[in-house]
Amino acid sequence: MAILEIKNIASGYGEVQILWGAEMFLKEGKLTSLVGANGAGKTTMLRTTMGEIKPWEGKVFFEGQDVSGFSAHEMADRGLILVPEGRQLFTDMTVFENLEMGASPKRARPFVDRNLEKVYHMFPRLKERADQKSGTLSGGEQQMLAVGRGIMAEPKVLMFDELSLGLAPVLVLDLFESLIELKKEGLTMLLVEQNVQMALAVSDYGYVLAHGKVDLHGPSRELMNDEKVREAYLGL
Numbered sequence: 001m002a003i004l005e006i007k008n009i010a011s012g013y014g015e016v017q018i019l020w021g022a023e024m025f026l027k028e029g030k031l032t033s034l035v036g037a038n039g040a041g042k043t044t045m046l047r048t049t050m051g052e053i054k055p056w057e058g059k060v061f062f063e064g065q066d067v068s069g070f071s072a073h074e075m076a077d078r079g080l081i082l083v084p085e086g087r088q089l090f091t092d093m094t095v096f097e098n099l100e101m102g103a104s105p106k107r108a109r110p111f112v113d114r115n116l117e118k119v120y121h122m123f124p125r126l127k128e129r130a131d132q133k134s135g136t137l138s139g140g141e142q143q144m145l146a147v148g149r150g151i152m153a154e155p156k157v158l159m160f161d162e163l164s165l166g167l168a169p170v171l172v173l174d175l176f177e178s179l180i181e182l183k184k185e186g187l188t189m190l191l192v193e194q195n196v197q198m199a200l201a202v203s204d205y206g207y208v209l210a211h212g213k214v215d216l217h218g219p220s221r222e223l224m225n226d227e228k229v230r231e232a233y234l235g236l
Contacts, residue, residue, distance in 0.1 A: 005026075102152030126145060
């Protein structure tokens, strides 16, 4: 069953159109990847889905309900959570305070203690640095905190925008291991990622976005073996 459906979406910024009838469906409990070249419209797709940008045309359905006109705040209260590119942490606040802020949606408040324990189990370094200001963390630790803040929101769907951007390979592996752990728990996720090979390796299903439209989609294993994908994105 599709928990999130993006149907024939057109959107952009000002008079500049970025998406041209893009479509995507997220199956419940699965990890879906959205990949493509820089400028293809991946972040615009996430922001439109989240309600940060209103679609010019098309519809967004969440759990079968048309949420196309909902705000990002309303979407978060319903369980759609975005871990944004650039982390966007409260750098003058501690690790613990940032995690507390993640639990601000109404539906997340009863589960603060449980989710905090989950985050600390997944990222022990965050527990060690709970009283440290987030602005003093390393890039990898900040990304862990951004993911942890998303988990604190008690998501039904957790979306990631460029999870591995600017991080050392060993930290990237740690973060992708956390995705595998969350997938085992049955969390529905959408991963926008520049590392196409890693994204397709951990996901169940993939979409390739090009020039604001979905160019290809299918099971991730099939996309990894697709000649067009291998040549354009995997360098093979």
